[in-house]
Every structure is written in C-alpha cells, then in structure tokens.
Amino acid sequence: MPLNKLIQDGDNQDLTQERFKATFDTDELAAVFNGGEDRLQRIREVRDELTKRGHLFDALPAAHRTRAERMEDVSRKVRNSAQGFQMTRKMKSDFFEFASLYSEYETNFFIHNFLRFLHPSNYSLLKNLMENVSDFADFTNNADMLIITRDVMGIEGFPLALHNLMFVPTIQNQADDEQQEWWLMDALQGKIIGTYAQTELGHGTNLSAIETTATYDKSTEEFIIHTPTTTATKWWPGGLGTSCTHVILVANLIIDSKNHGLHPFFVPIRDRNSYSSMPGVRVGDIGTKMGVNCVDNGFLAFDNYRIPRRNMLMKHSKVSKEGVYTAPSHPKVGYTTMLYMRSEMITHQAYYLAMAMIISIRYSAVRRQGEIKPGTQEVQILDYQTQQYRLFPGLARCFAFMTAATTVRQMTESCIKELSHGNSDVLADLHALSCGLKAVVTHQSSQSIDQARQGCGGHGYSDASYLPTLYTCSVGACTYEGENMVMLLQLSKYLMKAAAKAEEGAVMAPLVAYLAKSDPIENGDKYGKLLNHFEHVARHRVMHAYRQMIEEEKQGIERDYAFANHSVDWTKAARAHTKLFIARGFVKKVQEVSNEAVRDVLNTLAELYLSYELIEMSSDLTTNGYLPETEVQQIRHQVYDSMRKIRPNAVSIVDSFDICDRELRSVLGRRDGHVYDNLYKWAQMSPLNQKNLPHVEKYLKPMTSKL
Numbered sequence: 001m002p003l004n005k006l007i008q009d010g011d012n013q014d015l016t017q018e019r020f021k022a023t024f025d026t027d028e029l030a031a032v033f034n035g036g037e038d039r040l041q042r043i044r045e046v047r048d049e050l051t052k053r054g055h056l057f058d059a060l061p062a063a064h065r066t067r068a069e070r071m072e073d074v075s076r077k078v079r080n081s082a083q084g085f086q087m088t089r090k091m092k093s094d095f096f097e098f099a100s101l102y103s104e105y106e107t108n109f110f111i112h113n114f115l116r117f118l119h120p121s122n123y124s125l126l127k128n129l130m131e132n133v134s135d136f137a138d139f140t141n142n143a144d145m146l147i148i149t150r151d152v153m154g155i156e157g158f159p160l161a162l163h164n165l166m167f168v169p170t171i172q173n174q175a176d177d178e179q180q181e182w183w184l185m186d187a188l189q190g191k192i193i194g195t196y197a198q199t200e201l202g203h204g205t206n207l208s209a210i211e212t213t214a215t216y217d218k219s220t221e222e223f224i225i226h227t228p229t230t231t232a233t234k235w236w237p238g239g240l241g242t243s244c245t246h247v248i249l250v251a252n253l254i255i256d257s258k259n260h261g262l263h264p265f266f267v268p269i270r271d272r273n274s275y276s277s278m279p280g281v282r283v284g285d286i287g288t289k290m291g292v293n294c295v296d297n298g299f300l301a302f303d304n305y306r307i308p309r310r311n312m313l314m315k316h317s318k319v320s321k322e323g324v325y326t327a328p329s330h331p332k333v334g335y336t337t338m339l340y341m342r343s344e345m346i347t348h349q350a351y352y353l354a355m356a357m358i359i360s361i362r363y364s365a366v367r368r369q370g371e372i373k374p375g376t377q378e379v380q381i382l383d384y385q386t387q388q389y390r391l392f393p394g395l396a397r398c399f400a401f402m403t404a405a406t407t408v409r410q411m412t413e414s415c416i417k418e419l420s421h422g423n424s425d426v427l428a429d430l431h432a433l434s435c436g437l438k439a440v441v442t443h444q445s446s447q448s449i450d451q452a453r454q455g456c457g458g459h460g461y462s463d464a465s466y467l468p469t470l471y472t473c474s475v476g477a478c479t480y481e482g483e484n485m486v487m488l489l490q491l492s493k494y495l496m497k498a499a500a501k502a503e504e505g506a507v508m509a510p511l512v513a514y515l516a517k518s519d520p521i522e523n524g525d526k527y528g529k530l531l532n533h534f535e536h537v538a539r540h541r542v543m544h545a546y547r548q549m550i551e552e553e554k555q556g557i558e559r560d561y562a563f564a565n566h567s568v569d570w571t572k573a574a575r576a577h578t579k580l581f582i583a584r585g586f587v588k589k590v591q592e593v594s595n596e597a598v599r600d601v602l603n604t605l606a607e608l609y610l611s612y613e614l615i616e617m618s619s620d621l622t623t624n625g626y627l628p629e630t631e632v633q634q635i636r637h638q639v640y641d642s643m644r645k646i647r648p649n650a651v652s653i654v655d656s657f658d659i660c661d662r663e664l665r666s667v668l669g670r671r672d673g674h675v676y677d678n679l680y681k682w683a684q685m686s687p688l689n690q691k692n693l694p695h696v697e698k699y700l701k702p703m704t705s706k707l
C-alpha cells in the first residue's frame with residue numbers, strides 16, 4: 001500500500017510518480033494539520049454525505065456567473081430557516097439557563113464556545129438554513145460546520161456571513177436578558193437578518209471620529225438616529241447592501257447635549273415583508289469589490305429616524321426613562337470576543353494558503369516548461385530552484401500559521417478562565433499578541449498566495465485556477481477586523497511599555513521576557529540556535545525603537561510624537577516579536593509529533609520556515625557583529641537544503657491538507673492532474689462562447705463588415 005493515499009489509476013503520470021515518492025503516510029500528516037485523527041475522520045464523513053447531495057452545488061463555475069446570479073446561488077443555499085428550525089420550549093429554556101450561568105467575562109467565552117462548539121445556536125442557523133444537511137451534520141461540531149461552509153458555500157461569503165459572525169454574537173454579548181428574549185430567537189431562526197454597522201465613509205480606524213448620533217428624547221422615550229454629514233454614512237457592513245432587515249448600529253449616545261461615546265443600538269432598517277427601507281433610512285449596496293463579492297457590503301444613512309429607548313443594547317451601559325446614563329462596569333468588555341475572532345481568522349488564512357499551495361504545487365508537478373540544460377527533456381517546473389523558493393516557504397507557513405491559530409485559541413480559553421477568577425493579568429499580553437498575529441499572518445498569507453499565483457504563470461491569472469479568488473479573500477483580511485498597520489502599532493505600544501520595564505529590570509510577562517535577556521554565548525541545539533536568532537532580532541528591533549524614542553524625548557519631544565517619528569521601526573519590531581512567537585510554537589509542535597516519518601517531514605518544513613524568515617530579516621543578524629556573514633550564509637544554505645529535501649515530498653505534503661477538488665474549485669489543482677483537457681472544458685462554459693453576443697452584433701460586426 002503506497003504511503004500517499006491519493007494515488008488512483010488514470011491520473012496524470014507525473015503526479016502519480018510524485019506520489020510514489022512519499023516518505024510518510026499522508027493520512028498521518030493530514031491528522032496533524034487538521035487537528036487530530038478524530039477531527040479528520042469527521043471532516044471526511046461530512047464530505048462524503050455532502051457528495052451524495054449534488055443539488056447543493058453549482059452547475060457552472062462562479063466565475064462564469066454574474067454577481068447577481070452568484071448572490072442568488074448562495075442565498076438558495078442559506079434559505080429562510082423558519083420552517084427548518086423551530087426551537088422547542090425546552091431548548092429555549094436550556095439556552096437561557098446556560099447563558100445565565102456565565103459571568104460578564106465568561107459571556108464572551110460563552111458566545112464563542114456556546115455558539116460554535118457547544119450549542120446549536122449560531123451554527124444551527126447556518127445549518128438549518130442550508131438545504132438538506134440537517135440529517136447528518138452535527139451542528140454542535142465546529143469541524144462539521146467549517147467543512148460544510150467551505151465546501152457548499154465557498155470562500156467568497158454569503159449574505160448571512162456577518163449575521164452569524166457579528167450580529168447574533170453582539171446581541172448575546174451586549175443585550176440584556178429581556179432584550180435577548182425579544183430579539184435573539186428571531187435572529188437565530190433567520191426571521192430577522194442583521195449585520196454590524198460601525199465603519200463610516202469618512203471614518204474607519206479612528207472610532208473616536210465616528211459621527212452618527214443617537215440623541216435621547218425624554219419626551220417620547222426614543223432615540224433619534226441621525227447621519228449629520230455625507231462622511232457619516234455607514235459604509236462597508238457585510239449583508240447591508242440588500243439582505244439585512246436590521247443592524248447593530250454603532251453611534252454616539254447623546255443625552256442632554258452630552259456625548260457619552262459610542263454605543264450599540266438595535267435598529268430595524270428594512271420591512272421584513274416587503275424589504276423596502278424604513279422611512280428615514282437610506283440603504284443600498286456599495287458595488288463590486290476586489291473580492292468577497294457574494295457578500296453585499298452596503299451603505300446606510302438616517303434622517304432623524306426614531307427607535308425606542310430599549311433598542312439601545314443595555315447589558316453593560318444603560319439609559320433610564322428619565323435619561324440617566326449608567327456606564328459599563330468594566331472597560332474591557334468585548335475583548336475576548338475579539339480574541340476569538342482573530343484566532344478564527346488565522347485558521348481561515350492557514351486554509352486559504354493551504355489551498356493555494358495544493359493548486360500551485362500539483363500544477364508545478366504537472367507543468368513541464370523549459371530545460372535546465374539545453375537539448376534535454378522539458379522539466380517539471382517544480383524542479384526549478386526558483387519555483388521552489390516561490391512556493392515552499394508558503395508551504396511551511398501553512399503549518400506554522402495553523403499551529404499559531406491553535407495556540408492562540410488555547411491561550412484565549414485559559415485567559416478567560418483566569419478572568420472568571422478575577423485575574424486579568426494576561427489579557428493585555430494576549431490582546432497585543434493577537435494584533436500582531438492578525439497583521440503578520442494575513443499579510444504573509446496573501447503574499448504567499450500571490451507568489452503561488454505568479455508561480456502558475458498565465459494559468460495562475462485565470463479564474464480557472466481559483467488563485468485570484470484565494471488572493472482577494474486573503475488580502476481583504478489585511479484591512480477588516482483592524483487595519484494591519486494599525487494592528488502592528490497597537491502591538492508596538494505594548495512593546496514600548498515592555499521595553500521600559502526591561503530597561504528598569506522589572507518583572508516581565510512571559511511573552512516579552514526575552515527583552516530583558518542578553519544574547520546567549522552558548523547557542524544550543526539546531527532549533528535553539530535559530531530561535532535565539534529570532535529573539536535577538538526581535539529584542540534588537542524593540543530596544544532600538546525604544547531607545548531612539550527616548551533620545552527624542554530627552555530633546556523635548558513629547559512621547560506621542562517621538563513614538564510617531566519612529567513608527568516604521570516600531571512596526572518592524574512588532575513583526576519580529578510576532579514571528580518569534582510563531583517560530584517558537586511551530587518548533588514545539590513539531591517536537592510533539594510521535595510518528596517519526598511525519599516528524600521528519602515537519603522538521604524539514606520547520607527548518608525551512610525558521611531559516612527563510614531569518615534570511616528575510618538578515619540585515620539585523622549582522623548588525624553590531626551579532627553574527628558573522630559566514631553564519632548568515634549558512635542559514636541561507638539551510639533554506640536551499642530544506643527546499644531540496646522537501647521537493648520529493650512536496651505533492652504528498654499538499655495532498656495531506658485533505659482538501660477535495662470540490663472545495664478547491666481549481667482546474668490547476670485537480671487531484672488527478674488532468675489540467676489541460678479541463679482548462680479547455682472550463683473555457684467552453686464561458687458565457688462569451690454563446691452566439692449573437694450584443695457587443696459583437698451591435699458594434700464589432702458593423703465595423704468589420706464595412707472593411
């Protein structure tokens with residue numbers, strides 16, 4: 001029995017030959033990547049069930065459909081849940097009993113675990129909205145829902161994406177018990193569809209500049225929602241364009257002319273029956289974007305639109321009938337929700353990147369182009385060192401990022417337990433880390449996906465490869481959920497405080513303890529040595545940025561300006577700090593793997609990851625004589641050595657991601673490697689291959705027929 005489990009008769013011969021070279025069992029590595037044997041098994045069972053339900057999938061590739069047709073396709077798959085999901089009285093009472101067990105801090109934990117892992121609520125919506133999956137899918141199982149969403153819906157989103165991710169969790173997190181009784185069941189059953197409207201046309205990152213107002217009118221016990229300027233128009237919220245009946249609106253709370261800052265309001269915007277916008281509400285779609293065009297991102301403006309007082313979400317802050325404001329008891333409410341969101345985003349990025357690697361590496365094994373020595377046979381492009389340099393660092397990053405996502409999720413869970421005992425010590429560390437991870441992982445994933453696209457030549461630019469879709473989905477995440485540069489600056493502020501502590505010799509949190517250490521004289525074993533180099537670079541960058549800033553302060557420049565004057569250096573420091581965390585986690589993970597053959601291949605990937613990332617930062621390695629140029633050269637050679645070792649296993653490694661053709665939606669990445677015949681078939685489906693096309697009939701024919 002071959003070690004690669006994907007070998008089948010009739011496949012492209014080059015691909016089959018590659019698969020026979022595997023030195024490890026692909027099922028074993030698949031279990032490591034996908035979070036364990038049980039989880040892998042379950043993913044496969046769900047996938048098999050989906051295979052039996054052909055009508056869940058589209059006859060034509062999405063690229064050959066208009067945006068409106070694609071919106072129709074995804075909406076068909078998430079149709080109204082009213083008939084699908086009736087919560088029984090018992091389920092309803094369990095639901096609220098469970099919710100009430102949780103304290104304020106645990107509420108965030110409750111949202112994510114209860115909704116995603118423990119209880120039918122959030123994913124049940126998706127599940128019950130989806131046709132025909134309720135008889136086999138376990139909606140309490142995150143793996144089930146992940147695979148169903150990816151396989152059936154694809155990665156370009158759907159009109160209820162923000163409803164699930166933001167609208168329902170915000171009601172649970174920020175509405176009081178009575179408000180949850182009013183709104184939650186309708187939201188869970190899809191009787192109302194919502195989104196989260198925060199960003200404005202003129203204001204994104206800087207929340208303090210948001211202009212939309214909610215002014216309390218004591219005489220009627222209502223809030224008057226108003227958009228005072230064009231720049232105050234809400235812009236971007238997913239699902240707002242055409243799908244939502246309601247929004248959670250983030251607006252300035254004004255009472256007796258006093259601004260109490262931003263608060264969330266539950267605001268109906270469209271009639272649930274007619275879908276017409278409410279009087280006083282202007283709402284619509286913002287048009288096509290670089291990607292995620294199955295999400296209808298929209299705009300929203302209000303003309304003195306009135307909502308009842310109790311439509312302000314009042315779990316944490318309150319406004320009484322008389323207009324008395326009560327502030328939230330704890331300023332950090334909501335932090336842990338954000339932490340979970342970010343760990344989920346990192347998981348998604350690891351999958352996007354894995355898909356890009358499957359596509360580009362399989363295709364590079366099938367594609368023959370050019371000769372290494374003139375007059376010899378055309379080579380598989382995977383044999384070119386330059387091609388390996390383009391692709392294999394991305395391959396190693398898949399494992400590094402997946403490990404980071406798992407680690408940060410576990411750290412978040414343990415942090416929440418600590419919070420429930422009143423200990424918030426690690427929250428700031430973890431929040432800062434999550435900012436760095438969000439920024440580094442989204443940036444590097446999209447970079448590696450684009451390298452994969454370019455590595456597939458012209459066919460990589462075709463939608464048939466699916467690489468353009470993967471790139472646009474991945475790169476969008478560099479902006480939403482916190483713009484990346486701003487995320488790095490947030491981490492920098494935390495590192496600035498840590499640097500000050502290191503200078504003072506104060507006690508340091510574990511994640512930044514290395515700042516107070518000096519460079520080791522003994523470098524340790526292979527991994528120890530490389531990780532020491534990561535520590536050196538991070539420490540050097542952080543302390544350098546800090547000391548430059550302090551020097552400016554001594555010259556009378558205020559701290560804020562001194563920080564801003566060195567913000568590029570600070571973001572470089574933040575990246576190095578984050579890469580150190582990822583590198584440490586990857587090494588630890590590899591060392592825990594028990595199967596020797598799998599550990600060997602992961603060792604090679606980890607070596608490549610560490611040496612490649614160090615070479616990317618190599619100028620910091622030689623500064624101040626930390627390493628001689630010869631040692632940097634050795635690290636560079638380590639990159640090439642690791643690539644050589646990975647080459648024979650490359651196809652089997654990507655096969656181990658265990659992502660099937662249907663999920664992959666790529667002609668270039670097909671398991672069987674029959675790329676050319678299928679590219680031809682894919683092109684035949686293009687709507688432009690129909691007869692009597694208007695542009696030809698109206699304009700081109702009359703032009704050419706005159707010649």
Ligand SMILES: Cc1cc2nc3c(=O)[nH]c(=O)nc-3n(C[C@H](O)[C@H](O)[C@H](O)COP(=O)(O)OP(=O)(O)OC[C@H]3O[C@@H](n4cnc5c(N)ncnc54)[C@H](O)[C@@H]3O)c2cc1C
Nearest residue numbers: 196197198199203204205236237238476479480483485486
């Ligand atoms: C695909 C997608 C989906 C989205 N979905 C939603 C949604 O559902 N709901 C919603 O409310 N919003 C949504 N958004 C909006 C998103 O949250 C914002 O685009 C994001 O917060 C960035 O804000 P901005 O666009 O105003 O950029 P800006 O803040 O204007 O940033 C522009 C540039 O200025 C820089 N910059 C800004 N502030 C600073 C600073 N303090 N220091 C240094 N540099 C700075 C940034 O680094 C960036 O280079 C979505 C956006 C996208 C792309």
